[in-house]
Amino acid sequence: MLYIKCPYCGMRSQNEFSYGGDATVKRPELGTEVSDQDWDNFVYNRKSLRGKHWELWQHLSGCRQWIKVERDTATHEIFKTLKASEEVS
Amino acid sequence: MSQSFRLGNVGLINRDKKLSFKFNGVTYNGYEGDTLASALLANGVHLVGRSFKYHRPRGFFGAGVDEPYAIVQLYRNGETEPNIKATEQELFEGLEATSVNCWPNVNFDIGAINNFLKIFLPAGFYYKTFMWPKSFWYKVYEPFIRKAAGLGVASPKHDKERYEHKYEYCDLLIAGSGPSGLASAYAAAKNGARVILAEDKARHGGTLLTSDVNIGNQSGKEWADRIISELKEMPNVVVKNRSQVFGYYDHNMLVMSERISDHLPKTKKFHPKQRLWYIRAKEVLISSGSIERPIVFGNNDTPGVMLSSAAKEYLKVYGVLVGRNPLIFTNNDSGYETAIEFKKNQIDPIILDTRKDPQSEIVDEAKNLGINIKFSYVVVAAQGYKKVKSADIAKISDDKEQLGAIENIKCDCICVSGFWTPTIHLASQSGNKTKFNEDIDAFVPGTSKQNETTLGAANGSYALDETLKSSFETGYELSKKITNNDNKITLPNVVEKKSTTHDKFWCVPLPDGKNYKRFLDFQNDVAVSDVEIALKEGYRSIEHVKRYTTLGMATDQGKTSNLNGLQLVSNIENKVVPNVGHTTFRPPYTPVSIGAIVGREVGKHSKPTRKSPMHSWHEKNNAVFVDAGVWLRPRYYKQGNENLFEGSKREAKNVRTNVGVCDVTTLGKIDIKGPDAAELLNRVYTNAWLKLPVGKARYGVMLREDGIVMDDGTTTRISENHYHMTTTTAQAANVLSHLEYYLQLVWPELNVNVVSSTEQWAGAAIAGPKSRDLLQKLFPNSDVSNEGLPFMGYTEGDLFGVKARIFRISFSGELAYEVNVESDNGNFMWEKIMEVGEEFKIQPYGTEALSTLRIEMGHVAGSELDGRTIPYDNSLEGLLSKKKDFIGKRSLTREAFTSEDRQKVVGVVPLDKKTSIPEGSHLVKDSNAPLPNPKLGYISASCWSVEHDNPFSLAILKNGKNMIGEKLFVMSPLKNKVIPVEIVSSHYVDPKGERVRS
Numbered sequence A: 001m002l003y004i005k006c007p008y009c010g011m012r013s014q015n016e017f018s019y020g021g022d023a024t025v026k027r028p029e030l031g032t033e034v035s036d037q038d039w040d041n042f043v044y045n046r047k048s049l050r051g052k053h054w055e056l057w058q059h060l061s062g063c064r065q066w067i068k069v070e071r072d073t074a075t076h077e078i079f080k081t082l083k084a085s086e087e088v089s
Numbered sequence B: 001m002s003q004s005f006r007l008g009n010v011g012l013i014n015r016d017k018k019l020s021f022k023f024n025g026v027t028y029n030g031y032e033g034d035t036l037a038s039a040l041l042a043n044g045v046h047l048v049g050r051s052f053k054y055h056r057p058r059g060f061f062g063a064g065v066d067e068p069y070a071i072v073q074l075y076r077n078g079e080t081e082p083n084i085k086a087t088e089q090e091l092f093e094g095l096e097a098t099s100v101n102c103w104p105n106v107n108f109d110i111g112a113i114n115n116f117l118k119i120f121l122p123a124g125f126y127y128k129t130f131m132w133p134k135s136f137w138y139k140v141y142e143p144f145i146r147k148a149a150g151l152g153v154a155s156p157k158h159d160k161e162r163y164e165h166k167y168e169y170c171d172l173l174i175a176g177s178g179p180s181g182l183a184s185a186y187a188a189a190k191n192g193a194r195v196i197l198a199e200d201k202a203r204h205g206g207t208l209l210t211s212d213v214n215i216g217n218q219s220g221k222e223w224a225d226r227i228i229s230e231l232k233e234m235p236n237v238v239v240k241n242r243s244q245v246f247g248y249y250d251h252n253m254l255v256m257s258e259r260i261s262d263h264l265p266k267t268k269k270f271h272p273k274q275r276l277w278y279i280r281a282k283e284v285l286i287s288s289g290s291i292e293r294p295i296v297f298g299n300n301d302t303p304g305v306m307l308s309s310a311a312k313e314y315l316k317v318y319g320v321l322v323g324r325n326p327l328i329f330t331n332n333d334s335g336y337e338t339a340i341e342f343k344k345n346q347i348d349p350i351i352l353d354t355r356k357d358p359q360s361e362i363v364d365e366a367k368n369l370g371i372n373i374k375f376s377y378v379v380v381a382a383q384g385y386k387k388v389k390s391a392d393i394a395k396i397s398d399d400k401e402q403l404g405a406i407e408n409i410k411c412d413c414i415c416v417s418g419f420w421t422p423t424i425h426l427a428s429q430s431g432n433k434t435k436f437n438e439d440i441d442a443f444v445p446g447t448s449k450q451n452e453t454t455l456g457a458a459n460g461s462y463a464l465d466e467t468l469k470s471s472f473e474t475g476y477e478l479s480k481k482i483t484n485n486d487n488k489i490t491l492p493n494v495v496e497k498k499s500t501t502h503d504k505f506w507c508v509p510l511p512d513g514k515n516y517k518r519f520l521d522f523q524n525d526v527a528v529s530d531v532e533i534a535l536k537e538g539y540r541s542i543e544h545v546k547r548y549t550t551l552g553m554a555t556d557q558g559k560t561s562n563l564n565g566l567q568l569v570s571n572i573e574n575k576v577v578p579n580v581g582h583t584t585f586r587p588p589y590t591p592v593s594i595g596a597i598v599g600r601e602v603g604k605h606s607k608p609t610r611k612s613p614m615h616s617w618h619e620k621n622n623a624v625f626v627d628a629g630v631w632l633r634p635r636y637y638k639q640g641n642e643n644l645f646e647g648s649k650r651e652a653k654n655v656r657t658n659v660g661v662c663d664v665t666t667l668g669k670i671d672i673k674g675p676d677a678a679e680l681l682n683r684v685y686t687n688a689w690l691k692l693p694v695g696k697a698r699y700g701v702m703l704r705e706d707g708i709v710m711d712d713g714t715t716t717r718i719s720e721n722h723y724h725m726t727t728t729t730a731q732a733a734n735v736l737s738h739l740e741y742y743l744q745l746v747w748p749e750l751n752v753n754v755v756s757s758t759e760q761w762a763g764a765a766i767a768g769p770k771s772r773d774l775l776q777k778l779f780p781n782s783d784v785s786n787e788g789l790p791f792m793g794y795t796e797g798d799l800f801g802v803k804a805r806i807f808r809i810s811f812s813g814e815l816a817y818e819v820n821v822e823s824d825n826g827n828f829m830w831e832k833i834m835e836v837g838e839e840f841k842i843q844p845y846g847t848e849a850l851s852t853l854r855i856e857m858g859h860v861a862g863s864e865l866d867g868r869t870i871p872y873d874n875s876l877e878g879l880l881s882k883k884k885d886f887i888g889k890r891s892l893t894r895e896a897f898t899s900e901d902r903q904k905v906v907g908v909v910p911l912d913k914k915t916s917i918p919e920g921s922h923l924v925k926d927s928n929a930p931l932p933n934p935k936l937g938y939i940s941a942s943c944w945s946v947e948h949d950n951p952f953s954l955a956i957l958k959n960g961k962n963m964i965g966e967k968l969f970v971m972s973p974l975k976n977k978v979i980p981v982e983i984v985s986s987h988y989v990d991p992k993g994e995r996v997r998s
C-alpha cells in the first residue's frame, strides 16, 4: 500500500485516497471550438507510461482535496506531491 | 500411552502440565510448550502423512516454518482447519488432528499405488498424461486427482471466530527475535526508537535456544530471556511472539499475522483468534535467520530422515529424541553440534562427514567425546518404508564422483545438514536485488530498494560475535538517524566454538544399477530425475522448470528445495548458480488464514449499514427491508400474509388514489454555497440555471465528459447564494467528488463551496391526490395552495414547532411534496405525517411501489441511467441547452450519438396484458430467427402498472423513436420465456404531466 504525502494532511495511507488519472490533461475551455481530435485526446487518449508520471489523487477519506502526485508507475516511488492549485513543473 | 522418546529434565516444556491429545483417533500425552510435532515424536510417531503425488509415507522433516511434510487437519472447539503444520501448531488440551492426503488411512493408502506407477507421473505429468481423451478429464482424471490429492478440507461451516485488523506505525520493525533481532531491537530501543519486535514462534531467542554459546557470562538462552524481559518493560517497544511478518509491500508497509488463540483449546471471550497487523515502518530490520538445507540422496524422503537442526531443536527445546540410533549426515560443522547434543544425553550417534579432514573446535569436541565419525562418507540411500531402518553408506572419492563399496548400517533416523540457506524472502519481496554468495552457496540480500536491512544469518553471517556486533551497530545507527539520540550499548563478551568451512556438496550420486528416487521438493514430490527430464525436454528458464516440474510451488514455497533445485540445473547446464537465477519470492512467506485477511469485514460488517432516522418506525411497522447501496430501505410494509407483489401494488395504488409517504432520506444531498454557485450548476447541468429564482427547484441532468448521463436530480435555490442539490442514492458520493474535481482543478476561479448534507436531513415524500390536503394540515401557517406553492416551488414551514423545508417535486407523477427536517427530528416528522394523514387514508410505501410509480409514468432512473446511455436515449434531450456549454456537451456531437436510429427509451406492454416481463430480457423482431438473433434492445425496468392493471416495462430500444406501435418479442433465455409485446410510449400514465401541476 502506497504512502502518499497529502500537502494538507501529511503522510497518509493509500486506502484514504482515490485515483484520478493523468494530472497533465487540461480540459478545453468552455465555449471554445474543439476539434474532434483534440476532444478525443482530452476524453479518451492516455499514454500508459512506464516511469515518472504526474497523476491526480483525491484525499477522499481525509481533506477531500484533489492533489497532484508524481509517481513512478513501475517502482511506485513517489517523488513529489502538489496542491491542485500548484502547477506541475 | 507413554512418551517413550521424552528425555528426563531436558528442554523448555512445562512438565507440570500434562496435555492429552488425539492424532488419527489415537490418544497421546504431551506437555504444555510442545508442538503437535514434538509431542508426536515424544510418543515415537513418525508417520504423519502421505506425499502429494506418489503418496509415499511422510514423517517430520523440520521443526518449524520450513516443514514440508507434516501438514494436518486440525480440530479445535468444534471447528476444523486444513493446512496446519504440526511443527508450528502448539499443543493444547484436547487437540485433535488427522493426516491429510491419504485414503483410506495413513498406514494403508491406495494412492501409494502411484508410487509403483512412477512411469506415468514424471515431470509435467498433468500436462502430458491427462491430455487425452478430452472427455476423460472431467469424468475420470479430475475426480481421481481430487480424491487422491489435497492438503486437507476447508470447513463448510461459517467461521464463528473473530479476526481483527490493526494498523501500526513504528520507527523500526524487526522481523525475527534471534540473536540479531534481539541485539538490534535492544540497541534501537535503548536509543529511544519506537520498535516492534516480531517472532513467529512461541519462544523468543531463535538459535540461542539451541546453541551452546555464552553471552556476557550468561547462556544464550538466559541472555535472550533477559533482553526480552527488558524490552517488554520499555514503553517504546512492542514485543510480539506467535507473529509472522509474511509480506513486505510498497513504501515500507509490512503485514504480520499474529496467532492469538490458536494455541489455546478455545478462544477467550472478547479475544480474536488472529490479528492481522498492517505496519508502516520507517526502517525494517530483517533478522529472519536461515534454514538448514538437505543433502540429496536416495529415498531421502523416508520418515526418520530430517534436518539435523530440527533433531537438535526437538532435543534441546522439547526434550525429545527423534531416534535412539541416529546417523548424522553432514557437509559442515552444524551436524556435529547435533551429534554432541545426542552424545550428552547418552545416545551414540554416528557422523558421516562428506569432508575429508575438517579442523575446528567443534570437530575436536566431537572427537574428544568419542563420537564415531566417518570422514569422506555419504548416505547413498535410506532403507525402510514407513520409517528408516538402516542406511546404505559408502566412502566417496575426493572429486565426489565415485562411490566406494556400499555398506549397510542400522539406524533409526538420519539427521541431514547440507549447510544453511538465508531466509531472504522479505528482502526479496521488498524489491531487493539479491546476490549469490559463493562462500555459503546461497543467495543473500544485495542492494536495498526500500528502507530495509538484513542482519545475521539471514544475511549469510553465521558467527555469533560478528552477528551481535553488526546488529548492535545497525540498531544504534538506524535509531540515531530517526531519534537523534546517542545512547550506545556496550557489546557483551561472546564465547562460541569456532567452526570451519562447509563442503560444497549437495547431492549423492546414484550407485551403479540403482534407481533410487532422490527428492528435491518433498512436498510436491519433485525428484532429481524430474528436473533432468524437464531440461532434456528443452526447458531452460528456471521459472519454466519450476512450473513444469512444480519444484518449489508447494505450500512451503520451496524453503528446503529451491537451492538444491538450482544447484541441479546449474550442474546439468554447466552454469554457475547465479547465472541460472532464482525465482521471485512473493508474499505470503507462510500460509495465512483467509479469516485473518478478511478480518471483521464479513457478513453485515463487510460494509457499513446506513439507516434513516425513521428506521425503527419502519421496523415496528413490518417493513421488509432491501439493500440500496449501503442503505437499508423499506421495500414494502407487509400487511397480513401479503407478498411483495401484493403489498407493493396496494401501496402504489394508494398513492394514485389517496396519499402515500415514502422515506427518501437516502437521496444524496449536497449543500452548495457561494457567489458563483449558479455558474457552477450551469456548467455541471445540461440545462440553464442562471435564472432560477430563489424559492424554486429545477430538475437537472449531469453528464460525464464522454456525454454519458452521470446522474439526475432536483436542485433548489434556498437563498441568493445557497442551493440544495439532490442526487440519486447510488451516485451521491461520485457526484460530490465530481463537483470537487471541477472546483479544485478545472475552475478554481469559481467561488463556491460544496459539502455533503445527506445525513443532516431526513426526507419524506408525500405523494397522491390528497397530499395537498394533508400538507395543509401539517403546516397550517403556510400557504401550500397551488398558487402559494406551485409545482417546482420551495418554501420553509413550521411542523408543530420543527423547522421544515418543503419542496413541491414529484417522482411518482402524482401531486407530491418532499418534506425535509433535520435528521434528529426525522422520526417526529414521520409520526406526525402518519398521525395527521390517517383521515386521508395515508399508507407508507417502500421502494418497490416507488419503482412501480416511476416506471409507469416513464421517469428514468438508475436502471436507464446505467453509465451507457446519453440524454437522447432517456428522452432527456429537451434538457440540453443550445445556448451554453456544459460538461460533456462536445461529446454529444459524436457520430454514434447522433445517428438517426439511435436507441431510445420506450414502454413495453405484453399483448396478453398478463405475462410479467423479466428485467434484462432482450427485444427481438422474430422469436424464431436463427441464433444469434439480432437484439434490438433490452428491458431496463418492469412493474405491474397499478393505473392500467397490467404489466408494463421500460426498455432501451434501437430506433425507439419510430418504434411506437410495433409488435416485437421479449426473449429471456435465462427464464426460458418468449413474450409477444407491443411498443408504447414510455409515459404510460398522465403523459401530459397534468397531475403534478394540479
Ligand SMILES: [Zn+2]
Pocket: A006, A007, A008, A009, A010, A059, A062, A063, A064, A065
Ligand atoms: Zn489531505
